[in-house]
Amino acid sequence: MIKQKVYVLRLGHRVERDKRATMHIFLTARALSASGVIYSGQRDSDLEKRVQAVVDKWGGAFKVKYEKNWKRVIENWNKKGVTCHLTMYGINVDDCLDKISKNKEILVVVGSQKVPKDTFQLANFNIAIGNQPHSEIAALAIFLDRLFQGKELKREFKEAKIKVFPQEKGKKVDFQP
């Protein structure tokens, strides 16, 4: 059972350049049991629709919100919870996860290309999933998997129209439209 409420904040979305990467982030957040995502940068109604279509089909109560003012999102969140910014320049996740996982409301911030400097100051924790360049999608996935201790992968999604039955070979799916 997952106890924390986790939202992911995606900074600086660009409609054309980031449409696939941001979708990967949103689907990763949903599949790994975040409650929802907030994004800043350019508003992208097509992206919102595509995420909603996944939620309608695959279930759960995942939320997508756009907020132009990302600083205010963090400042408001910090009144009740903690903000964790994922960055290769931060402290290794092993060295701070214990402190973070005690909190009930966690905002995870992931950037796109270049993250504004203020992010490092506004976040309560700057966390590195390794200090090598890689992918914000990969970093988010490992962070959520560690935070939820693997429980997120076995969660049932309510009101799903489609369900996968794990197979050694091939695909088995139940679809009730």
Add this chain to the structure above:
Amino acid sequence: MIKQKVYVLRLGHRVERDKRATMHIFLTARALSASGVIYSGQRDSDLEKRVQAVVDKWGGAFKVKYEKNWKRVIENWNKKGVTCHLTMYGINVDDCLDKISKNKEILVVVGSQKVPKDTFQLANFNIAIGNQPHSEIAALAIFLDRLFQGKELKREFKEAKIKVFPQEKGKKVDFQP
């Protein structure tokens, strides 16, 4: 200390559509201590150069190879090691990781849009990082993190020109060109 030799096979790369997603996969593979990647689909010399530039700067001995015939890659690999195909239709990673981690040479297969049916048959294991739709980048990240039990994040990369010193706030980097 990481004992297994792991390669990642990326299927069906498309130069225009997948240039960012495949780069995320390659960088994730490298940062999380895979030995190298092989990709099929369209050859992409720009992508290869960009990965090599990261290796030259950040160190390590990561290899990138193109192979048109991806089936042969799997068939040859299976003579000495095991192949794990990451798919939302497979067996939960928790239920098969013990068997896999005993092997010394592991090929991890990740698709792009639609994976050829043969992949499910040729792979020794079809492994789900959850049975929800998300991201092959996220799936690869969690698989490697679980396989290497988190040790991959603390590895030192040899002959690096650049090194990050983890900080609570801000960035500290040593660059020796």
